[in-house]
Amino acid sequence: MPSQTYTHDVIVIGAGAAGLTAAGGCALFGLKVALVERGAFGGECLNNGCVPSKALIAAARRAYEAKRGARFGVSVEGARVDWAGVREHVEASIATIAPHDDPKRFEEMGCEVFRGEARLTGPREVEVAGQRLAAPRIVLALGSEPALPPIEGLAAVPCLTNENLFQLDRLPEHLIVLGGGAVGMEMAQAFCRLGAAVTLIERGEILSRDDRESAAMAKAALEADGVRFVSGTAVRATGGEGAVALTLEGGTVIEGSHVLVATGRKARGQGMGLEELGVQFGANGIAVDDRRRTSLKHIYAIGDCREGPRLTHVAGYEGSNVALEISLGVPTKVDWTALPWCTYTAPEVGQVGLTEAEARAKFGDKVRIVREEFSHNDRAVTEGAVEGQLKLVMKGRKLVGASVCGEGAGDMLLPLAQTISGKAGTFALGSAIIAYPTRGEITKAGAFAAWEPLVFSTPVKRIARALAALRRRFG
Numbered sequence: 001m002p003s004q005t006y007t008h009d010v011i012v013i014g015a016g017a018a019g020l021t022a023a024g025g026c027a028l029f030g031l032k033v034a035l036v037e038r039g040a041f042g043g044e045c046l047n048n049g050c051v052p053s054k055a056l057i058a059a060a061r062r063a064y065e066a067k068r069g070a071r072f073g074v075s076v077e078g079a080r081v082d083w084a085g086v087r088e089h090v091e092a093s094i095a096t097i098a099p100h101d102d103p104k105r106f107e108e109m110g111c112e113v114f115r116g117e118a119r120l121t122g123p124r125e126v127e128v129a130g131q132r133l134a135a136p137r138i139v140l141a142l143g144s145e146p147a148l149p150p151i152e153g154l155a156a157v158p159c160l161t162n163e164n165l166f167q168l169d170r171l172p173e174h175l176i177v178l179g180g181g182a183v184g185m186e187m188a189q190a191f192c193r194l195g196a197a198v199t200l201i202e203r204g205e206i207l208s209r210d211d212r213e214s215a216a217m218a219k220a221a222l223e224a225d226g227v228r229f230v231s232g233t234a235v236r237a238t239g240g241e242g243a244v245a246l247t248l249e250g251g252t253v254i255e256g257s258h259v260l261v262a263t264g265r266k267a268r269g270q271g272m273g274l275e276e277l278g279v280q281f282g283a284n285g286i287a288v289d290d291r292r293r294t295s296l297k298h299i300y301a302i303g304d305c306r307e308g309p310r311l312t313h314v315a316g317y318e319g320s321n322v323a324l325e326i327s328l329g330v331p332t333k334v335d336w337t338a339l340p341w342c343t344y345t346a347p348e349v350g351q352v353g354l355t356e357a358e359a360r361a362k363f364g365d366k367v368r369i370v371r372e373e374f375s376h377n378d379r380a381v382t383e384g385a386v387e388g389q390l391k392l393v394m395k396g397r398k399l400v401g402a403s404v405c406g407e408g409a410g411d412m413l414l415p416l417a418q419t420i421s422g423k424a425g426t427f428a429l430g431s432a433i434i435a436y437p438t439r440g441e442i443t444k445a446g447a448f449a450a451w452e453p454l455v456f457s458t459p460v461k462r463i464a465r466a467l468a469a470l471r472r473r474f475g
Protein backbone atom coordinates (compact mmCIF):
# COMPACT_ATOMS: atom_id res chain seq x y z
CA MET A 1 0.00 0.00 0.00
CA PRO A 2 1.54 3.39 -0.92
CA SER A 3 2.45 5.31 2.24
CA GLN A 4 0.33 8.37 1.35
CA THR A 5 -2.86 6.30 1.74
CA TYR A 6 -2.04 5.57 5.40
CA THR A 7 -4.05 7.74 7.78
CA HIS A 8 -1.96 6.72 10.84
CA ASP A 9 1.25 4.96 11.87
CA VAL A 10 -0.64 2.49 14.04
CA ILE A 11 -4.27 1.62 14.74
CA VAL A 12 -5.06 0.23 18.19
CA ILE A 13 -8.47 -1.44 18.60
CA GLY A 14 -9.69 -1.61 22.19
CA ALA A 15 -9.20 0.86 25.05
CA GLY A 16 -8.76 -1.54 27.97
CA ALA A 17 -5.53 -2.10 29.90
CA ALA A 18 -3.79 -3.59 26.84
CA GLY A 19 -4.90 -1.09 24.21
CA LEU A 20 -4.45 2.02 26.36
CA THR A 21 -0.87 1.05 27.22
CA ALA A 22 0.00 0.29 23.60
CA ALA A 23 -1.70 3.41 22.21
CA GLY A 24 -0.36 5.73 24.92
CA GLY A 25 3.16 4.33 24.54
CA CYS A 26 3.21 4.74 20.74
CA ALA A 27 1.79 8.27 21.03
CA LEU A 28 4.42 9.27 23.61
CA PHE A 29 7.10 8.07 21.16
CA GLY A 30 5.57 10.51 18.65
CA LEU A 31 3.67 8.12 16.36
CA LYS A 32 0.33 9.06 14.83
CA VAL A 33 -2.04 6.73 16.66
CA ALA A 34 -5.70 5.89 16.01
CA LEU A 35 -7.36 4.47 19.13
CA VAL A 36 -10.73 2.80 18.51
CA GLU A 37 -13.22 1.86 21.25
CA ARG A 38 -16.86 0.84 20.95
CA GLY A 39 -17.71 0.99 24.65
CA ALA A 40 -16.39 2.51 27.88
CA PHE A 41 -12.71 3.44 28.10
CA GLY A 42 -10.86 1.40 30.72
CA GLY A 43 -12.42 -1.86 29.48
CA GLU A 44 -13.14 -4.73 31.78
CA CYS A 45 -10.66 -4.02 34.57
CA LEU A 46 -12.08 -0.61 35.36
CA ASN A 47 -15.74 -1.19 34.59
CA ASN A 48 -16.61 -4.84 35.26
CA GLY A 49 -13.53 -6.53 36.63
CA CYS A 50 -10.66 -5.75 38.98
CA VAL A 51 -11.83 -2.37 40.28
CA PRO A 52 -15.46 -3.15 41.20
CA SER A 53 -14.51 -6.61 42.50
CA LYS A 54 -11.76 -5.27 44.75
CA ALA A 55 -14.05 -2.48 45.99
CA LEU A 56 -16.70 -5.07 46.82
CA ILE A 57 -14.09 -7.19 48.62
CA ALA A 58 -13.10 -4.13 50.70
CA ALA A 59 -16.73 -3.58 51.74
CA ALA A 60 -17.04 -7.28 52.58
CA ARG A 61 -13.93 -7.16 54.74
CA ARG A 62 -15.37 -4.25 56.68
CA ALA A 63 -18.62 -6.15 57.20
CA TYR A 64 -16.70 -9.22 58.33
CA GLU A 65 -14.57 -7.31 60.82
CA ALA A 66 -17.61 -5.49 62.19
CA LYS A 67 -19.65 -8.66 62.62
CA ARG A 68 -16.87 -10.67 64.26
CA GLY A 69 -17.82 -9.40 67.68
CA ALA A 70 -15.36 -8.14 70.26
CA ARG A 71 -11.73 -8.40 69.13
CA PHE A 72 -8.70 -6.86 70.77
CA GLY A 73 -11.04 -5.36 73.39
CA VAL A 74 -13.06 -3.48 70.77
CA SER A 75 -16.66 -4.32 69.90
CA VAL A 76 -18.88 -2.91 67.17
CA GLU A 77 -22.54 -2.95 68.11
CA GLY A 78 -25.36 -3.39 65.61
CA ALA A 79 -23.26 -3.75 62.47
CA ARG A 80 -25.39 -4.09 59.34
CA VAL A 81 -24.81 -4.04 55.61
CA ASP A 82 -26.58 -1.43 53.52
CA TRP A 83 -26.37 -2.72 49.93
CA ALA A 84 -26.97 0.75 48.45
CA GLY A 85 -23.95 2.00 50.41
CA VAL A 86 -21.84 -0.90 49.15
CA ARG A 87 -22.87 -0.07 45.57
CA GLU A 88 -21.95 3.58 46.17
CA HIS A 89 -18.47 2.58 47.30
CA VAL A 90 -18.05 0.37 44.21
CA GLU A 91 -19.21 3.13 41.88
CA ALA A 92 -17.12 5.80 43.62
CA SER A 93 -14.03 3.60 43.24
CA ILE A 94 -14.64 3.29 39.49
CA ALA A 95 -15.33 7.03 39.16
CA THR A 96 -12.16 7.94 41.04
CA ILE A 97 -9.94 5.78 38.86
CA ALA A 98 -11.76 6.53 35.56
CA PRO A 99 -9.93 9.82 34.77
CA HIS A 100 -6.73 7.80 34.43
CA ASP A 101 -8.29 5.98 31.46
CA ASP A 102 -10.23 8.96 30.10
CA PRO A 103 -10.24 9.50 26.29
CA LYS A 104 -9.18 13.13 26.79
CA ARG A 105 -6.00 12.04 28.55
CA PHE A 106 -5.10 9.86 25.59
CA GLU A 107 -5.92 12.65 23.13
CA GLU A 108 -3.56 14.88 25.08
CA MET A 109 -0.88 12.23 24.69
CA GLY A 110 -1.42 12.42 20.93
CA CYS A 111 -3.92 9.65 20.14
CA GLU A 112 -6.81 10.30 17.78
CA VAL A 113 -9.84 8.62 19.34
CA PHE A 114 -12.52 6.93 17.23
CA ARG A 115 -15.76 5.68 18.80
CA GLY A 116 -17.54 2.64 17.35
CA GLU A 117 -17.22 -1.01 16.37
CA ALA A 118 -14.02 -1.63 14.38
CA ARG A 119 -13.83 -4.09 11.49
CA LEU A 120 -10.84 -5.02 9.38
CA THR A 121 -11.61 -4.44 5.71
CA GLY A 122 -8.07 -5.12 4.47
CA PRO A 123 -4.75 -6.31 5.91
CA ARG A 124 -3.90 -2.72 6.87
CA GLU A 125 -7.35 -1.17 6.84
CA VAL A 126 -9.93 -0.68 9.55
CA GLU A 127 -13.45 0.64 9.22
CA VAL A 128 -15.14 2.35 12.13
CA ALA A 129 -18.41 4.30 12.11
CA GLY A 130 -18.23 4.74 8.33
CA GLN A 131 -14.63 6.01 8.38
CA ARG A 132 -11.69 4.27 6.75
CA LEU A 133 -8.43 4.15 8.69
CA ALA A 134 -5.21 2.66 7.37
CA ALA A 135 -1.82 2.04 8.99
CA PRO A 136 1.21 -0.20 8.49
CA ARG A 137 0.73 -1.68 11.99
CA ILE A 138 -2.49 -2.75 13.73
CA VAL A 139 -2.83 -3.76 17.39
CA LEU A 140 -5.80 -5.89 18.44
CA ALA A 141 -6.58 -5.37 22.14
CA LEU A 142 -10.14 -6.64 22.07
CA GLY A 143 -10.43 -8.32 25.46
CA SER A 144 -12.63 -11.26 26.39
CA GLU A 145 -16.11 -11.96 27.67
CA PRO A 146 -17.66 -14.48 30.08
CA ALA A 147 -17.67 -17.99 28.58
CA LEU A 148 -21.02 -19.62 29.34
CA PRO A 149 -20.66 -23.40 29.74
CA PRO A 150 -22.86 -25.80 27.75
CA ILE A 151 -25.57 -26.21 30.39
CA GLU A 152 -29.06 -27.13 29.20
CA GLY A 153 -31.52 -24.31 29.90
CA LEU A 154 -28.86 -21.78 30.99
CA ALA A 155 -29.76 -19.28 28.27
CA ALA A 156 -33.33 -19.07 29.60
CA VAL A 157 -32.30 -18.52 33.25
CA PRO A 158 -31.46 -14.98 34.45
CA CYS A 159 -27.72 -15.38 35.08
CA LEU A 160 -25.21 -13.09 36.65
CA THR A 161 -21.74 -12.67 35.18
CA ASN A 162 -19.10 -10.05 35.93
CA GLU A 163 -20.90 -7.87 33.38
CA ASN A 164 -24.05 -7.36 35.50
CA LEU A 165 -22.97 -8.51 38.98
CA PHE A 166 -21.89 -5.07 40.16
CA GLN A 167 -25.21 -3.51 39.17
CA LEU A 168 -27.37 -5.81 41.34
CA ASP A 169 -30.06 -3.74 43.06
CA ARG A 170 -30.11 -5.92 46.17
CA LEU A 171 -27.94 -8.42 47.95
CA PRO A 172 -28.85 -11.97 46.82
CA GLU A 173 -30.38 -14.18 49.50
CA HIS A 174 -28.60 -17.26 48.24
CA LEU A 175 -25.95 -16.88 45.55
CA ILE A 176 -24.90 -19.99 43.66
CA VAL A 177 -21.41 -19.44 42.26
CA LEU A 178 -20.55 -21.67 39.34
CA GLY A 179 -16.78 -22.00 39.01
CA GLY A 180 -14.00 -21.93 41.61
CA GLY A 181 -11.43 -19.87 39.71
CA ALA A 182 -10.33 -16.38 40.76
CA VAL A 183 -13.70 -14.73 40.01
CA GLY A 184 -15.71 -17.46 41.75
CA MET A 185 -13.54 -17.59 44.88
CA GLU A 186 -13.26 -13.81 45.32
CA MET A 187 -16.96 -13.18 44.79
CA ALA A 188 -18.14 -16.18 46.83
CA GLN A 189 -16.30 -14.91 49.89
CA ALA A 190 -17.27 -11.27 49.36
CA PHE A 191 -21.00 -12.00 49.01
CA CYS A 192 -20.89 -14.40 51.94
CA ARG A 193 -19.25 -11.80 54.15
CA LEU A 194 -21.82 -9.24 53.06
CA GLY A 195 -24.58 -11.54 54.30
CA ALA A 196 -25.67 -13.77 51.40
CA ALA A 197 -25.82 -17.55 51.69
CA VAL A 198 -23.30 -18.82 49.12
CA THR A 199 -22.85 -22.22 47.47
CA LEU A 200 -19.88 -22.65 45.15
CA ILE A 201 -19.92 -25.45 42.57
CA GLU A 202 -16.60 -26.54 41.02
CA ARG A 203 -16.17 -29.50 38.68
CA GLY A 204 -12.40 -29.83 39.10
CA GLU A 205 -9.97 -28.16 41.47
CA ILE A 206 -10.48 -24.70 42.90
CA LEU A 207 -7.79 -22.16 41.93
CA SER A 208 -6.33 -24.85 39.70
CA ARG A 209 -3.34 -22.78 38.56
CA ASP A 210 -2.20 -22.13 42.13
CA ASP A 211 -0.13 -24.02 44.68
CA ARG A 212 -2.27 -26.81 46.19
CA GLU A 213 -1.44 -25.88 49.80
CA SER A 214 -2.38 -22.23 49.17
CA ALA A 215 -5.63 -23.23 47.46
CA ALA A 216 -6.54 -25.57 50.35
CA MET A 217 -5.93 -22.77 52.90
CA ALA A 218 -8.12 -20.37 50.92
CA LYS A 219 -10.87 -22.97 50.64
CA ALA A 220 -10.75 -23.65 54.39
CA ALA A 221 -11.00 -19.91 55.07
CA LEU A 222 -14.04 -19.53 52.82
CA GLU A 223 -15.67 -22.54 54.49
CA ALA A 224 -15.02 -20.99 57.89
CA ASP A 225 -16.77 -17.84 56.65
CA GLY A 226 -19.79 -19.96 55.65
CA VAL A 227 -19.32 -20.69 51.93
CA ARG A 228 -20.58 -24.16 51.05
CA PHE A 229 -18.48 -26.01 48.44
CA VAL A 230 -20.05 -28.60 46.17
CA SER A 231 -17.97 -30.73 43.86
CA GLY A 232 -19.61 -31.45 40.51
CA THR A 233 -20.45 -30.33 36.99
CA ALA A 234 -23.64 -28.42 36.38
CA VAL A 235 -25.56 -29.82 33.42
CA ARG A 236 -29.02 -28.26 33.64
CA ALA A 237 -30.39 -24.89 34.76
CA THR A 238 -33.98 -24.02 35.57
CA GLY A 239 -35.92 -21.24 37.26
CA GLY A 240 -36.49 -17.55 36.86
CA GLU A 241 -36.04 -14.21 38.62
CA GLY A 242 -35.25 -14.81 42.32
CA ALA A 243 -35.38 -18.65 42.24
CA VAL A 244 -32.88 -20.68 40.24
CA ALA A 245 -31.70 -24.28 40.37
CA LEU A 246 -28.69 -26.07 38.92
CA THR A 247 -28.73 -29.83 38.44
CA LEU A 248 -25.36 -31.54 38.63
CA GLU A 249 -24.23 -34.69 36.85
CA GLY A 250 -25.59 -37.47 39.06
CA GLY A 251 -28.80 -35.58 39.81
CA THR A 252 -27.96 -33.37 42.84
CA VAL A 253 -29.98 -30.15 42.65
CA ILE A 254 -28.63 -26.89 44.09
CA GLU A 255 -31.23 -24.18 44.63
CA GLY A 256 -30.64 -20.50 45.22
CA SER A 257 -31.96 -17.02 44.49
CA HIS A 258 -29.24 -16.05 41.97
CA VAL A 259 -26.51 -17.76 39.98
CA LEU A 260 -23.16 -16.21 39.13
CA VAL A 261 -21.49 -17.89 36.17
CA ALA A 262 -17.71 -17.63 36.65
CA THR A 263 -16.52 -20.42 34.39
CA GLY A 264 -13.76 -18.69 32.46
CA ARG A 265 -13.45 -16.38 29.49
CA LYS A 266 -14.05 -16.43 25.75
CA ALA A 267 -11.59 -14.35 23.76
CA ARG A 268 -13.02 -11.74 21.39
CA GLY A 269 -11.98 -11.38 17.76
CA GLN A 270 -14.47 -13.42 15.81
CA GLY A 271 -16.69 -11.79 13.19
CA MET A 272 -14.67 -8.62 12.62
CA GLY A 273 -12.95 -9.63 9.40
CA LEU A 274 -9.88 -11.34 10.89
CA GLU A 275 -10.74 -14.87 9.65
CA GLU A 276 -11.22 -13.56 6.09
CA LEU A 277 -7.73 -11.99 6.18
CA GLY A 278 -6.19 -15.27 7.35
CA VAL A 279 -5.47 -14.31 10.99
CA GLN A 280 -5.25 -17.64 12.82
CA PHE A 281 -7.00 -18.53 16.05
CA GLY A 282 -5.98 -21.04 18.74
CA ALA A 283 -8.23 -22.96 21.13
CA ASN A 284 -9.29 -19.79 22.99
CA GLY A 285 -7.92 -16.66 21.42
CA ILE A 286 -5.96 -15.21 18.54
CA ALA A 287 -2.75 -17.20 18.00
CA VAL A 288 0.41 -15.11 18.59
CA ASP A 289 4.17 -15.60 18.74
CA ASP A 290 6.43 -14.44 21.61
CA ARG A 291 6.40 -10.93 20.19
CA ARG A 292 2.58 -10.99 20.18
CA ARG A 293 2.47 -10.97 16.37
CA THR A 294 -0.43 -12.82 14.77
CA SER A 295 -0.08 -15.00 11.68
CA LEU A 296 -0.08 -11.68 9.76
CA LYS A 297 3.14 -10.29 11.22
CA HIS A 298 2.15 -6.61 11.06
CA ILE A 299 -0.98 -7.30 13.15
CA TYR A 300 -0.38 -7.73 16.88
CA ALA A 301 -2.81 -9.18 19.46
CA ILE A 302 -2.36 -8.38 23.15
CA GLY A 303 -4.25 -8.84 26.42
CA ASP A 304 -7.25 -11.09 26.91
CA CYS A 305 -8.06 -11.56 23.21
CA ARG A 306 -5.01 -13.75 22.49
CA GLU A 307 -4.12 -17.14 23.86
CA GLY A 308 -2.28 -16.86 27.17
CA PRO A 309 -2.64 -15.48 30.70
CA ARG A 310 -5.55 -13.09 31.25
CA LEU A 311 -4.57 -10.45 33.80
CA THR A 312 -4.46 -6.66 33.82
CA HIS A 313 -0.73 -6.41 34.49
CA VAL A 314 -0.08 -8.89 31.68
CA ALA A 315 -2.20 -6.76 29.33
CA GLY A 316 -0.17 -3.70 30.35
CA TYR A 317 3.16 -5.54 29.96
CA GLU A 318 2.25 -6.69 26.46
CA GLY A 319 1.01 -3.19 25.59
CA SER A 320 4.40 -1.72 26.59
CA ASN A 321 6.26 -4.42 24.65
CA VAL A 322 4.42 -3.82 21.39
CA ALA A 323 4.67 -0.03 21.82
CA LEU A 324 8.47 -0.42 22.05
CA GLU A 325 8.60 -2.83 19.12
CA ILE A 326 6.37 -0.75 16.86
CA SER A 327 7.88 2.63 17.77
CA LEU A 328 11.59 1.77 17.98
CA GLY A 329 11.79 -1.51 16.07
CA VAL A 330 13.08 -3.37 19.14
CA PRO A 331 11.86 -7.00 18.93
CA THR A 332 10.39 -7.58 22.39
CA LYS A 333 9.52 -11.11 23.51
CA VAL A 334 7.28 -11.89 26.46
CA ASP A 335 8.88 -13.76 29.35
CA TRP A 336 6.67 -15.50 31.91
CA THR A 337 9.50 -16.79 34.15
CA ALA A 338 8.58 -14.40 36.94
CA LEU A 339 4.90 -13.81 36.20
CA PRO A 340 3.01 -12.88 39.38
CA TRP A 341 -0.71 -13.10 40.11
CA CYS A 342 -2.87 -12.95 43.17
CA THR A 343 -6.41 -13.92 44.09
CA TYR A 344 -7.79 -11.42 46.58
CA THR A 345 -9.58 -13.75 48.95
CA ALA A 346 -8.82 -13.54 52.66
CA PRO A 347 -6.19 -14.94 52.93
CA GLU A 348 -4.84 -13.76 49.58
CA VAL A 349 -3.37 -16.41 47.33
CA GLY A 350 -0.28 -15.05 45.57
CA GLN A 351 1.94 -16.88 43.14
CA VAL A 352 5.01 -15.92 41.15
CA GLY A 353 6.98 -18.17 38.84
CA LEU A 354 6.62 -21.94 39.15
CA THR A 355 4.43 -23.73 41.68
CA GLU A 356 5.99 -26.66 43.51
CA ALA A 357 4.18 -29.13 41.21
CA GLU A 358 5.38 -27.32 38.06
CA ALA A 359 8.94 -27.15 39.37
CA ARG A 360 8.96 -30.86 40.30
CA ALA A 361 7.69 -31.75 36.82
CA LYS A 362 10.50 -29.67 35.31
CA PHE A 363 13.45 -30.20 37.66
CA GLY A 364 12.57 -33.43 39.55
CA ASP A 365 14.70 -34.09 42.66
CA LYS A 366 16.62 -30.84 42.31
CA VAL A 367 13.67 -28.95 43.79
CA ARG A 368 13.95 -27.76 47.38
CA ILE A 369 11.09 -26.20 49.33
CA VAL A 370 11.58 -23.58 52.05
CA ARG A 371 8.58 -22.61 54.18
CA GLU A 372 7.99 -19.68 56.51
CA GLU A 373 4.77 -19.37 58.45
CA PHE A 374 3.02 -16.10 59.17
CA SER A 375 2.54 -17.27 62.75
CA HIS A 376 6.28 -16.44 63.19
CA ASN A 377 5.89 -12.94 61.73
CA ASP A 378 5.54 -10.31 64.46
CA ARG A 379 3.28 -8.01 62.47
CA ALA A 380 0.93 -10.89 61.66
CA VAL A 381 0.81 -11.78 65.38
CA THR A 382 0.09 -8.22 66.52
CA GLU A 383 -2.73 -8.01 63.98
CA GLY A 384 -4.19 -11.39 64.90
CA ALA A 385 -3.95 -12.63 61.32
CA VAL A 386 -1.41 -15.45 61.45
CA GLU A 387 -2.97 -17.81 58.90
CA GLY A 388 -0.85 -18.76 55.94
CA GLN A 389 2.67 -19.28 54.75
CA LEU A 390 5.35 -18.35 52.27
CA LYS A 391 6.67 -21.25 50.28
CA LEU A 392 9.83 -20.76 48.28
CA VAL A 393 10.39 -23.12 45.39
CA MET A 394 14.13 -23.43 44.81
CA LYS A 395 16.34 -25.22 42.35
CA GLY A 396 19.45 -25.43 44.47
CA ARG A 397 19.77 -21.86 45.77
CA LYS A 398 18.04 -20.34 42.75
CA LEU A 399 14.49 -19.21 43.36
CA VAL A 400 12.20 -20.47 40.57
CA GLY A 401 8.83 -19.84 42.17
CA ALA A 402 7.07 -18.62 45.29
CA SER A 403 3.60 -19.19 46.70
CA VAL A 404 2.37 -16.82 49.38
CA CYS A 405 -0.93 -17.43 51.10
CA GLY A 406 -1.84 -14.87 53.73
CA GLU A 407 -2.97 -11.33 54.32
CA GLY A 408 -1.29 -8.91 51.90
CA ALA A 409 0.26 -11.75 49.88
CA GLY A 410 -0.08 -9.83 46.60
CA ASP A 411 2.06 -6.96 47.92
CA MET A 412 4.87 -9.38 48.80
CA LEU A 413 5.40 -10.70 45.30
CA LEU A 414 7.68 -7.93 43.97
CA PRO A 415 10.98 -8.85 45.67
CA LEU A 416 10.27 -12.50 44.90
CA ALA A 417 9.67 -11.68 41.22
CA GLN A 418 12.94 -9.72 41.11
CA THR A 419 14.77 -12.61 42.70
CA ILE A 420 13.33 -15.14 40.23
CA SER A 421 14.15 -12.92 37.27
CA GLY A 422 17.75 -12.59 38.45
CA LYS A 423 17.48 -8.85 39.16
CA ALA A 424 18.21 -9.71 42.79
CA GLY A 425 19.46 -12.91 44.44
CA THR A 426 18.11 -14.89 47.37
CA PHE A 427 21.25 -13.90 49.30
CA ALA A 428 20.61 -10.18 48.66
CA LEU A 429 16.96 -10.56 49.68
CA GLY A 430 17.92 -12.62 52.75
CA SER A 431 20.36 -9.92 53.91
CA ALA A 432 18.25 -6.85 52.99
CA ILE A 433 17.15 -4.43 55.71
CA ILE A 434 13.36 -4.61 55.84
CA ALA A 435 11.18 -2.32 57.96
CA TYR A 436 9.99 -3.86 61.21
CA PRO A 437 7.32 -4.94 61.85
CA THR A 438 6.00 -5.60 58.36
CA ARG A 439 4.53 -8.71 56.85
CA GLY A 440 7.09 -8.29 54.06
CA GLU A 441 9.76 -9.48 56.51
CA ILE A 442 8.61 -12.99 55.68
CA THR A 443 10.23 -12.69 52.24
CA LYS A 444 13.57 -11.90 53.87
CA ALA A 445 13.11 -14.71 56.42
CA GLY A 446 12.34 -17.21 53.65
CA ALA A 447 15.29 -16.13 51.51
CA PHE A 448 17.62 -16.23 54.52
CA ALA A 449 16.32 -19.68 55.50
CA ALA A 450 17.42 -20.89 52.07
CA TRP A 451 21.01 -19.85 52.91
CA GLU A 452 20.97 -20.71 56.60
CA PRO A 453 22.44 -24.22 56.27
CA LEU A 454 25.40 -22.78 54.33
CA VAL A 455 25.86 -19.65 56.44
CA PHE A 456 25.99 -21.72 59.65
CA SER A 457 27.75 -24.71 58.08
CA THR A 458 30.74 -26.47 59.68
CA PRO A 459 33.43 -24.78 57.47
CA VAL A 460 32.04 -21.31 58.22
CA LYS A 461 31.83 -22.13 61.95
CA ARG A 462 35.43 -23.28 61.79
CA ILE A 463 36.49 -19.86 60.42
CA ALA A 464 34.52 -18.10 63.18
CA ARG A 465 36.07 -20.30 65.89
CA ALA A 466 39.57 -19.75 64.50
CA LEU A 467 39.01 -15.97 64.54
CA ALA A 468 37.70 -16.14 68.12
CA ALA A 469 40.77 -18.15 69.18
CA LEU A 470 43.09 -15.57 67.58
CA ARG A 471 41.25 -12.77 69.39
CA ARG A 472 41.52 -14.52 72.75
CA ARG A 473 45.25 -14.85 72.18
CA PHE A 474 46.11 -11.46 70.67
CA GLY A 475 43.22 -9.25 71.82
Ligand SMILES: Cc1cc2nc3c(=O)[nH]c(=O)nc-3n(C[C@H](O)[C@H](O)[C@H](O)COP(=O)(O)OP(=O)(O)OC[C@H]3O[C@@H](n4cnc5c(N)ncnc54)[C@H](O)[C@@H]3O)c2cc1C
Pocket residue numbers: 013014015016017018019036037038039040041042043044045046048049050051053116117118119141142143144162183268272302303304305310311312313314315
Ligand atom coordinates in the same frame (compact mmCIF):
# COMPACT_ATOMS: atom_id res chain seq x y z
C1 LIG B 1 -14.41 -10.01 38.01
C2 LIG B 1 -13.02 -9.90 37.47
C3 LIG B 1 -12.01 -9.50 38.31
C4 LIG B 1 -10.70 -9.38 37.83
N1 LIG B 1 -9.73 -9.03 38.70
C5 LIG B 1 -8.45 -8.96 38.28
C6 LIG B 1 -7.42 -8.61 39.18
O1 LIG B 1 -7.65 -8.38 40.37
N2 LIG B 1 -6.15 -8.53 38.71
C7 LIG B 1 -5.86 -8.78 37.40
O2 LIG B 1 -4.69 -8.68 37.02
N3 LIG B 1 -6.82 -9.11 36.51
C8 LIG B 1 -8.12 -9.22 36.91
N4 LIG B 1 -9.10 -9.54 36.03
C9 LIG B 1 -8.74 -9.74 34.60
C10 LIG B 1 -8.64 -8.38 33.86
O3 LIG B 1 -9.84 -7.66 34.05
C11 LIG B 1 -8.37 -8.57 32.37
O4 LIG B 1 -7.29 -9.45 32.18
C12 LIG B 1 -8.05 -7.24 31.69
O5 LIG B 1 -9.03 -6.29 31.97
C13 LIG B 1 -7.93 -7.46 30.18
O6 LIG B 1 -7.62 -6.22 29.55
P1 LIG B 1 -7.73 -6.09 27.96
O7 LIG B 1 -7.28 -4.72 27.63
O8 LIG B 1 -7.05 -7.23 27.32
O9 LIG B 1 -9.27 -6.26 27.61
P2 LIG B 1 -10.55 -5.30 27.96
O10 LIG B 1 -10.35 -4.55 29.19
O11 LIG B 1 -11.74 -6.21 27.87
O12 LIG B 1 -10.56 -4.27 26.77
C14 LIG B 1 -10.93 -4.60 25.48
C15 LIG B 1 -11.68 -3.42 24.87
O13 LIG B 1 -11.84 -3.64 23.47
C16 LIG B 1 -13.09 -3.14 23.06
N5 LIG B 1 -13.44 -3.81 21.81
C17 LIG B 1 -13.56 -5.14 21.57
N6 LIG B 1 -13.85 -5.37 20.28
C18 LIG B 1 -13.92 -4.16 19.69
C19 LIG B 1 -14.19 -3.74 18.35
N7 LIG B 1 -14.45 -4.60 17.37
N8 LIG B 1 -14.20 -2.40 18.09
C20 LIG B 1 -13.94 -1.49 19.07
N9 LIG B 1 -13.67 -1.83 20.34
C21 LIG B 1 -13.65 -3.15 20.64
C22 LIG B 1 -14.01 -3.51 24.24
O14 LIG B 1 -15.16 -2.68 24.24
C23 LIG B 1 -13.10 -3.29 25.44
O15 LIG B 1 -13.26 -2.00 26.00
C24 LIG B 1 -10.42 -9.66 36.47
C25 LIG B 1 -11.45 -10.06 35.62
C26 LIG B 1 -12.73 -10.18 36.11
C27 LIG B 1 -13.82 -10.62 35.18
Ligand SMILES: NC(=O)c1ccc[n+]([C@@H]2O[C@H](COP(=O)([O-])OP(=O)(O)OC[C@H]3O[C@@H](n4cnc5c(N)ncnc54)[C@H](O)[C@@H]3O)[C@@H](O)[C@H]2O)c1
Pocket residue numbers: 149151178179180181182183184186201202203204205206207208232233234235262263264265309310311341342343344
Ligand atom coordinates in the same frame (compact mmCIF):
# COMPACT_ATOMS: atom_id res chain seq x y z
N1 LIG C 1 -7.30 -11.56 41.18
C1 LIG C 1 -7.13 -11.79 39.88
O1 LIG C 1 -6.05 -11.65 39.32
C2 LIG C 1 -8.32 -12.16 39.06
C3 LIG C 1 -9.59 -12.06 39.59
C4 LIG C 1 -10.66 -12.45 38.81
C5 LIG C 1 -10.44 -12.87 37.51
N2 LIG C 1 -9.20 -12.94 37.00
C6 LIG C 1 -8.96 -13.43 35.64
O2 LIG C 1 -10.20 -13.55 34.96
C7 LIG C 1 -10.24 -14.74 34.21
C8 LIG C 1 -11.55 -15.46 34.44
O3 LIG C 1 -11.64 -16.00 35.76
P1 LIG C 1 -12.67 -17.16 36.06
O4 LIG C 1 -12.62 -17.42 37.52
O5 LIG C 1 -13.98 -16.87 35.42
O6 LIG C 1 -12.10 -18.39 35.21
P2 LIG C 1 -11.13 -19.60 35.55
O7 LIG C 1 -10.85 -20.26 34.26
O8 LIG C 1 -10.01 -19.15 36.38
O9 LIG C 1 -12.02 -20.58 36.45
C9 LIG C 1 -13.21 -21.15 35.99
C10 LIG C 1 -13.56 -22.39 36.82
O10 LIG C 1 -14.87 -22.82 36.47
C11 LIG C 1 -14.90 -24.24 36.48
N3 LIG C 1 -16.02 -24.69 35.64
C12 LIG C 1 -16.17 -24.52 34.30
N4 LIG C 1 -17.34 -25.05 33.87
C13 LIG C 1 -17.95 -25.60 34.96
C14 LIG C 1 -19.18 -26.29 35.16
N5 LIG C 1 -20.02 -26.52 34.16
N6 LIG C 1 -19.49 -26.70 36.41
C15 LIG C 1 -18.64 -26.45 37.45
N7 LIG C 1 -17.47 -25.78 37.31
C16 LIG C 1 -17.11 -25.36 36.09
C17 LIG C 1 -13.52 -24.63 35.96
O11 LIG C 1 -13.17 -25.94 36.33
C18 LIG C 1 -12.61 -23.57 36.58
O12 LIG C 1 -12.07 -23.97 37.81
C19 LIG C 1 -9.03 -15.56 34.58
O13 LIG C 1 -8.18 -15.55 33.45
C20 LIG C 1 -8.39 -14.83 35.71
O14 LIG C 1 -6.99 -14.79 35.54
C21 LIG C 1 -8.13 -12.60 37.76
